[in-house]
Amino acid sequence: MKLNINSKGLNGTIKVPGDKSISHRSIIFGSIAHGQTIVHDILRSDDVLSTIGVFKDLGVSIEDDGQTIKVEGKGFEGLKKPSNDLDMGNSGTSIRLISGVLAGSDFEVKMFGDSSLSKRPMDRVTLPLGQMGVDIHGQSEKAYPPLTEIGSKNLQPIEYKLPVASAQVKSALIFAALQAQGTSTIIEKKITRNHTEDMIVQFGGKIDVDGKTIKVEGGQKLQGQEITVPGDISSAAFFLVAGLTVPNSKIVLENVGINPTRTGIIDVIEAMNGKIEVINNGGDANLSATIKVETSDLVATEISGDIIPRLIDELPIIALLATQAKGKTVIKDAAELKVKETNRIDAVAKELTKLGADIEPTEDGMIITGPTKLKGNANLESYHDHRIGMMGAVAALLVENGTVELEGADAIPVSYPQFFDHLEKLEDK
Ligand SMILES: O=C(O)C1=C[C@@H](OP(=O)(O)O)[C@@H](O)[C@H](O)C1
Numbered sequence: 001m002k003l004n005i006n007s008k009g010l011n012g013t014i015k016v017p018g019d020k021s022i023s024h025r026s027i028i029f030g031s032i033a034h035g036q037t038i039v040h041d042i043l044r045s046d047d048v049l050s051t052i053g054v055f056k057d058l059g060v061s062i063e064d065d066g067q068t069i070k071v072e073g074k075g076f077e078g079l080k081k082p083s084n085d086l087d088m089g090n091s092g093t094s095i096r097l098i099s100g101v102l103a104g105s106d107f108e109v110k111m112f113g114d115s116s117l118s119k120r121p122m123d124r125v126t127l128p129l130g131q132m133g134v135d136i137h138g139q140s141e142k143a144y145p146p147l148t149e150i151g152s153k154n155l156q157p158i159e160y161k162l163p164v165a166s167a168q169v170k171s172a173l174i175f176a177a178l179q180a181q182g183t184s185t186i187i188e189k190k191i192t193r194n195h196t197e198d199m200i201v202q203f204g205g206k207i208d209v210d211g212k213t214i215k216v217e218g219g220q221k222l223q224g225q226e227i228t229v230p231g232d233i234s235s236a237a238f239f240l241v242a243g244l245t246v247p248n249s250k251i252v253l254e255n256v257g258i259n260p261t262r263t264g265i266i267d268v269i270e271a272m273n274g275k276i277e278v279i280n281n282g283g284d285a286n287l288s289a290t291i292k293v294e295t296s297d298l299v300a301t302e303i304s305g306d307i308i309p310r311l312i313d314e315l316p317i318i319a320l321l322a323t324q325a326k327g328k329t330v331i332k333d334a335a336e337l338k339v340k341e342t343n344r345i346d347a348v349a350k351e352l353t354k355l356g357a358d359i360e361p362t363e364d365g366m367i368i369t370g371p372t373k374l375k376g377n378a379n380l381e382s383y384h385d386h387r388i389g390m391m392g393a394v395a396a397l398l399v400e401n402g403t404v405e406l407e408g409a410d411a412i413p414v415s416y417p418q419f420f421d422h423l424e425k426l427e428d429k
């Protein structure tokens with residue numbers, strides 16, 4: 001598709017759509033709890049629809065009246081052997097978390113996904129689940145999908161130190177631990193998003209979190225709840241960066257989830273001297289804030305260490321932000337970017353280079369020197385990765401002349417189906 005270039009300013013207010021991580025989990029918790037769960041403001045994106053489809057295949061009644069979603073949970077034991085293979089689409093979160101959910105079911109399932117998911121390593125979940133007594137295998141040493149899994153009714157608790165900083169692996173093990181014969185201890189490499197831990201408590205369960213050490217007792221019974229999904233800061237990120245970099249812009253983003261394990265991008269914007277105001281709506285950490293940004297003179301920064309899991313999905317769009325900042329921005333400790341929907345280090349460097357940015361990929365991040373005036377007459381690619389596609393669309397707004405084409409924009413509804421509508425709304429003002 002042809003992207004809009006040379007934006008004269010983005011102005012207005014957007015209600016940020018529901019958080020993808022919390023939306024997946026609202027379906028999962030609704031399905032494994034007892035009784036009805038009502039979900040407000042769920043994200044209806046392709047990835048979340050994959051999770052909904054899978055739980056329907058597992059016999060859970062899930063109804064969407066367009067306003068709310070109603071899930072009729074019958075506990076882990078209520079999940080039924082599906083009559084077909086489970087289609088995880090493009091979603092790493094779905095396949096990894098559901099592998100953990102099915103760890104205590106003794107029927108066999110086959111889980112598969114699209115060509116991107118089929119290249120993502122699942123050994124990070126198959127190895128620890130195997131130690132708990134689950135029979136789970138993928139393709140080759142890295143256990144690429146499709147995966148075949150037969151859980152165990154005699155699941156052993158685990159003491160496991162995660163070799164990677166991953167909320168998906170942590171969550172898979174927590175779901176398995178909830179079904180194990182005893183108490184499991186899971187130790188994180190770095191603190192990652194804690195929505196699973198928060199939601200166990202929300203659904204009436206118990207979990208003990210002490211820094212990076214998490215203890216979960218098996219045999220817990222969860223109770224259905226009424227929940228409201230806050231907006232996704234990872235989606236808001238594209239408009240945060242657009243508002244900071246496109247001249248004459250002022251954007252108000254409402255309903256942005258500000259769980260502290262997710263707000264690394266706000267810290268980075270502040271470190272880069274971006275004009276940002278976060279108006280906390282008060283209450284629970286998972287509630288939302290209104291965030292205002294405006295066009296700013298940005299300076300480079302270093303992004304490394306413990307902040308990385310707090311902004312891992314935002315790094316592509318942060319890289320674009322860095323192209324507009326004065327100086328050398330260094331991103332490191334982010335090798336996990338190589339095993340996302342595509343190798344995001346290579347993809348970001350390649351696509352932004354096409355627009356004339358000064359960006360050097362490294363083994364675990366990138367080095368970006370700015371500010372650069374981006375130039376057109378480029379054909380961008382999404383690599384079937386929603387976040388790379390949206391980064392390209394925001395980058396095009398900064399291009400003064402020529403044309404910018406994007407191939408693979410159809411990946412964007414994986415996380416943000418309303419992205420182009422929202423962009424158009426801000427451009428109209
Ligand atoms: O748990 C989750 O909902 C997610 C965890 C992260 O993945 P990893 O656990 O692989 O880091 C993140 O990149 C993904 O978009 C969503």
Ligand SMILES: C=C(OP(=O)(O)O)C(=O)O
Pocket residue numbers: 047090091092093094313340341387415
């Ligand atoms: C990495 C992502 O998702 P997933 O791992 O669920 O495919 C993402 O949304 O950026």
